[in-house]
Amino acid sequence: MPYLSKIALNPRRRAAVSLLANPHRLHAAVLGGLATQPVTERVLWRLESNTPHRAEILVLTENRPSWQHLVEQAGWPDADGGQPLIADYAPLLQRLAVGREFAFRLTANPVQTVQRPVKPSEEQLQRMKNADTLEKRRGFRVAHRTAAQQLTWLLTRTERHGFTIPATDTGTTIDLDASTAAEAPAGPAPAVSLIARDTLRFRKGKDGPRVTLSTATFQGRLRVTDPVALQATLLGGIGPAKGYGQGMLTLAPLLQEAPHG
Incomplete structure (x- = not known):
């Protein structure tokens, strides 16, 4: 079952600056959100927004992830609006129909x-x-x-x-x-x-x-x-x-x- 996640990063934190500056490092951090290692499933991600105050990453995984490591190291661990959003992707896939x-x-x-x-x-x-x-x-x-x-x-x-x-x-x-x-x-x-x-x-x-x-x-x-x-x-x-x-x-x-x- 695929899952779509949105993760907020705090660009004013040193770890976030390092991740946002290098897609190679950010990819490794994204793969760290999956329990089965090494990761063999297809993982897609995208830097959705990147402002001086907030960056958001979208991630699509086959298995349910955990983004606590990213939140604690590079996000807002205890702030309202700082927790990642994880949604079941299946309902969208079920809506695909010819002509829609x-x-x-x-x-x-x-x-x-x-x-x-x-x-x-x-x-x-x-x-x-x-x-x-x-x-x-x-x-x-x-x-x-x-x-x-x-x-x-x-x-x-x-x-x-x-x-x-x-x-x-x-x-x-x-x-x-x-x-x-x-x-x-x-x-x-x-x-x-x-x-x-x-x-x-x-x-x-x-x-x-x-x-x-x-x-x-x-x-x-x-x-x-x-x-x-x-x-x-x-x-x-x-x-x-x-x-x-x-x-x-x-x-x-x-x-x-x-x-x-």
């Missing part, structure tokens, strides 16, 4: 695969140095960096993940500058906004390689086309870097839901 529409949010790492990166990272340079024939054939992941590329990345993956993004009558919902507007997909504007873009830089451990992630947060409206595929997407995520807080798709009811069958 939901509001959605997704923070992802839009990438493409190339044979040789133009500006390889430290990790990619090491791979290129030591690569065998199989690795060379597999290629390297490089980030989509423009808003139009990131939007296209999402739109070309929706069908396989069990949903579509319907058109909106209000015109384009994504800000495209002159250099990227020509890359935007043709046709009616989809009901999605690119509400945040960021570049995360951190190390895997104290002496580990540097990691650079280009992230995009999408928000909009989706329509269910395949409930089974969408359920798998909600539980498994979209795209790479899931261990670093990417790929978690969340749904919420629309104010006025469209008829469904």
Whole structure:
């Protein structure tokens, strides 16, 4: 039975500052909330908000977690509103039906695969140095960096993940500058906004390689086309870097839901 949790962290505490500065450390702290170790289940998480006064993390787990360690070390242990919220995720999954529409949010790492990166990272340079024939054939992941590329990345993956993004009558919902507007997909504007873009830089451990992630947060409206595929997407995520807080798709009811069958 899956569970969706919301955990509040206090950015004014030293432990919270350390976790929020490095997705590798935050991922390890999230896995520490599960009793079965080492963790073999799929765990998705996302930094939902991060202000100077409060940060919130959403976490999806297969088994019921405990977040007491995070609250005690990096949250508000005894304060009203400081306790984590843990909800059964099954009722949402049971509402998935062909034609039903939901509001959605997704923070992802839009990438493409190339044979040789133009500006390889430290990790990619090491791979290129030591690569065998199989690795060379597999290629390297490089980030989509423009808003139009990131939007296209999402739109070309929706069908396989069990949903579509319907058109909106209000015109384009994504800000495209002159250099990227020509890359935007043709046709009616989809009901999605690119509400945040960021570049995360951190190390895997104290002496580990540097990691650079280009992230995009999408928000909009989706329509269910395949409930089974969408359920798998909600539980498994979209795209790479899931261990670093990417790929978690969340749904919420629309104010006025469209008829469904």
